[in-house]
Amino acid sequence: MEHRTLPPTTVDILHECPRFRVLVVGKSGVGKSSLINYAFGVNKANVSHEEHGVSDINTEITSPQNSLFVLHDSQGFEPGETANFEKVEEFLQSRGASVPLKERVHAVWLCVQVPFAGGRVFETGDERFFDLIARTGVPVVVVFTQLDQLLNRMEEYLTDEEMEMPEEEINQLCSERANAEFQKLCVGPLERIDHTLRYAVTSGLGQDSKSPDQPALRKLIEITQDLVSHDVQGIVWVVSAMAQRASARAKIDASIEVGMKRYWQGLAASVNFSNLTLERCTATIHLDITESWNFNDPDDLLNGQYFRDQLKILAQLVVPELSSLTSWFAELDQIQTLIGVGAAIAAAAAPAFAVIGLSAMFINWIAAIYQRTPGVLRFLMGYIVDLTLVMDQLFILVPMKPPRRVTREHIDMALESYKNADAAVVHREIRKYATQASFAQICQSNKAQDKVLEIIKQHCAD
Template sequence: MANHIHTSSSPSVLHISGISIDFSKSEKHVESAEARIGGLQKPFQAERDSGKLLRQTFSPPIGFSLGDTFCLQLRYKKRFRKSREDIQFDFNDILRASDMRGEHGGREYHKSHDNIKIVVGLSGNTITEHSEPSASTSDTTLELQPTTDEIIRICPRFRILVIGKTGVGKTSLINRAFGVHEAMASTHKPGEADIDHEFVSLQNDRFVLHDSKGFEPGEESNVNIVRDFIGRRRNMAELKDQLHAVWLCFEIPRAGGRLLETGTEDFLTLKRKGLLGNIPVVVVFTKYDRFMNRVNRTLDDSSSAGLDPDALKQLIKDKADKHLKEICIDPLEKFAGSDIPHATVSTGTGHEESLARLIQITEERVCEHVASEASVMTSIAQRVDPGLKIKASIDVGKRRYWKTLASCASFQDRTTLDCLRVLHVDIVAVWNFHDPNEYLESKEFKTMVVNMVDNLDIGPTTNPVRAAAVGLSTVAAIAGIVSALAGPAAPIVVPVAASIVVAKWVYDVYQLSGVVLQRFIAYIVDLTLILQTLYLVSDNQELSRRTIKLAVASYHGSPTIGQVHSRIQGYDRKLTFLERADRDTLDRIVELMELYRIDAREISALRAQIPTVDSVPDEPW
């Protein structure tokens, strides 16, 4: 039966009066907790009540509106290291599940997470109501909203400041990290930079760049300019206007060269003393490939004699890393300490892993010191690490829809088509392709994915040979198929037609069943792995229908789809225990995505096997 909200009008705001966290039965030792509710960027610091209980009250209560995000961030020690975990709350879940057990006549919402008991207190005047809707209004009249809509509302772009001298490689770094072609090229003359200028690329509008020249010897003015800029941004009320990260760039010096000039030391001193706030600063050592070439030229013949190419490459890398530690890492850590992270990068072909590592470090620090929305936007904006895209998709999915597929908490009384729409929008938004024609949001592309899922046979696998081909490398198989299909001679034929959707199940109202659950898992995983293949073949170029069809046909023809669908069919459903079913469903989605994701280390090798995809002229669906 539909769970309608029987109030005199449709509720719009819940008033949160306090939160308590009881971890007495958990193995995790929670040190602190922070809450982010709606657009508030003033997280509270919970005070310890007694033993293993944290409690915080809000006076006056904080309003939590329909459509707002509500995240509780726990920080705890785990195996001698500090960890962080975000727990998301849903407006409708709180509204439906809260009861009259609170103090002073208020309501309470109870949530359990890894044996941690969380109680959200709601004030006596719990609900603020709209006066316009009629008494028959129910939650089915409210349109399903993609989770990424709210994230983008709070933080539409990843905002980064890049500091470095002319020639250090800032432009190439930004171009490769964010998949654009013109970063800073038309904005400033060499050696000039206006730190307040906001550069937003038409090829990737999910990041905004601020540029600063480096710190010259004996020059204090730019240190003051940067300090003032960071301070002004730190004091801005909205997360979208705040600075999210700083990259401090150095070219790896030659032997005997000095890494840290006086101005740089002054800047790092400000950071070390906490005068720049919590803004993450990552030191970036650039042009690592040139450094390795210099090291290669210094090798004597005796040390490299008789080595095969792979062994010689490893010898050069080991020697380069040893010198790098001596001339860069040790001086940095001696002056700045170990709290300022560093990454060594090259923008040359074959070094995508170094760029991915820089992005991973940045995303981790943004998540820890800024906000979860900003860390998700870091992952969305970057275009070097497909694994981080999958991680962000999982983070977004966990916030709302993926975690309630089995219990229908979010999708009840909705058509399957409406439910698939929000899942589709969230996944596509995270991958952030250069798609000005919105082909990935087209009816034709969505139909291809639906028809692919429609081929999921419920019961025994129809093609056990293909499904059992676990030993065949997934990425190598896809690379081979792409190579065979990518020639310019003939149009690409997609085995799943992009015609009008005919599958009846997408028009049905979402109802919990094993078949429906399998199809939803398949849609999420198939769409994600198609986009991963598209990332491989598009190489950050503007998307065409031909390129998208190539990705779909390659995934459909690979052993991966058989393996994925076979694993989904073997899912042991215990749907009578809805809490467990939800958790198991989420775990299965995460497991499949992690199992078939392409690592950044494989990207350059794979692309070397794939011919350039000719997308001009384009072809119809």
């Protein structure tokens, strides 16, 4: 009988650090708003300046479409100007290690436009800013924006002879020349200031862009996460991964990190789940994973009954022993295919899944108290892997263009994609793991979570 609560791990994490706090520095027109909107999947974070000097660095800029990040905006540093630099210095000192983790600046993005028409990339104020950052110890990424403008310039300089080349060769030539120019104009000057500074480069993030440079955005997220990965207990790293909406890999890593802090550990013999129903255990695991992915889901579809039931329909397939299949499922031939007993797994999976619902036996089984049995282990492993990989598919299917709102159609498409591609193979691997040795040996080794991680990384799309 249940007698205690099972709080999601994300509640504790977000209590200590509810939002990833970023200071964005850069002149008007360099693309700060577009960068933030694509990185965090919103279309309301307007950080541009209508006129010089109107921004207040202490103002918290948030968006109702993503509650896990907060911005502070500062204009760039004009030649000979000191007032703004002093404001930034005071702000960083007030948001340093002396204040609680949730109040600190966790990362700085210095946005600098690639000088596609010539000119100096860094002003004297930027160089002073790097010295300030070194003193305060705040992680900083230099973000070179609008590389596509430089690429367009290379196209303008093509000779008549080069214009006659095949389109693929023209694109390759322009890309090589743009990269060489970028190294000379941007990377060289940055390394002369400080060769340890990290940088990212973005393009195609304008308001009308239909295909933003996703690899560049993922690289920016990767660099930022690497720089904030050394905080106490990895809290900021997890929150930064939850907040961003540009990298599925970072979402998977965050989900794993959250799970491994508590409920994924020792799945076969968990003390966390004792005296609780499997329904309650599953509900907490589900919430931890969906919260880690932090989709723009104002209708709470991912925590609604429909989506939960769809995941149960999937995960129930690994519960019964093979000898008990006939008592659990009427559609025996289809079930054999989905658990890996059938021969042509991939080809038969789609029609087989279409006829499967929640088994009456499973509904009664999941209402029972957690026990240390092979069926329970298989179910928890299956639920974690199935949900994580469906979320991975969902990330791909929700359009990159902000605000990246989840719909029921997206959910159905993600479920269908996973069922057709990986579900049957994943279930077979889970069954194989749980039967290759005695259950006592599995409990003793306490490595079921390692197998979960192996399967997720083997089948994730990124």
